[in-house]
Amino acid sequence: QVHLVESGGGLVQAGGSLRLSCVASGTTSIINVMGWYRQAPGKQRELVAVQGSVGMTNYADSVKGRFTVSRDYSKSTVYLQMNSLKPEDTGVYYCNAEGGHSGIGYHNYWGQGPQVTVSS
Numbered sequence: 001q002v003h004l005v006e007s008g009g010g011l012v013q014a015g016g017s018l019r020l021s022c023v024a025s026g027t028t029s030i031i032n033v034m035g036w037y038r039q040a041p042g043k044q045r046e047l048v049a050v051q052g053s054v055g056m057t058n059y060a061d062s063v064k065g066r067f068t069v070s071r072d073y074s075k076s077t078v079y080l081q082m083n084s085l086k087p088e089d090t091g092v093y094y095c096n097a098e099g100g101h102s103g104i105g106y107h108n109y110w111g112q113g114p115q116v117t118v119s120s
Contacts, residue, residue: 001027002109004095008080009114016118017083022095022111024076030099032106034078035069038116040091048093049080062088085118092116 008020024031035050035058049069051057057069068081078095095111 001107002031002097002099004097004109004111006093006095006111006113009093009116011117011119012085013119014085014087016085017081018085018116019082020080020093020095020114020116022078024078024097024109027099028076030101030104031076031097032100033096033098034071035096036078036080036093036113037096038089038091038093038113040088043091045094050096051078082116085116087118087120089118090116 003025004022006022008018012018033050033052036048037045038048039045047060048063049059049067051069051071066084070079092113093116094113097109098106100106
C-alpha cells in the first residue's frame with residue numbers, strides 16, 4: 001500500500017555532508033513513523049534515525065549530534081541530513097515507513113536505498 005522512493009547517496013570525504021530524501025506514495029495516510037536504517041558490509045541492518053509526530057525522534061547513539069532526521073508531513077517525505085561523516089557511516093541506507101492501524105494491522109515498508117560511501 002505504500003511505496004518509498006529514495007534519492008541521494010554517493011561518495012563523500014570524511015568530515016563532509018550528505019542529504020538523503022525519501023518520498024512515500026500510495027496510502028500515505030496510514031503512515032505513523034518514517035525514518036532511516038542502514039546496513040554496512042558484514043553487519044546487520046540497524047536503526048539510524050526515525051521520526052513519528054512532530055518533535056518525536058529517535059537516533060542511534062553513533063549518529064547523535066551529527067545526523068538530523070526531519071519530515072515534511074504534507075509531502076509524505078522524510079530527510080536525513082548527515083554531517084561530519086565518518087568512514088564507519090559507510091553502508092546502504094534504507095528508507096522505512098511504519099504504518100497501519102488496529103483494523104488492518106501494522107506493517108513496515110522499505111525503500112531500495114542508495115549506497116553511502118565515506119572515504120578517509
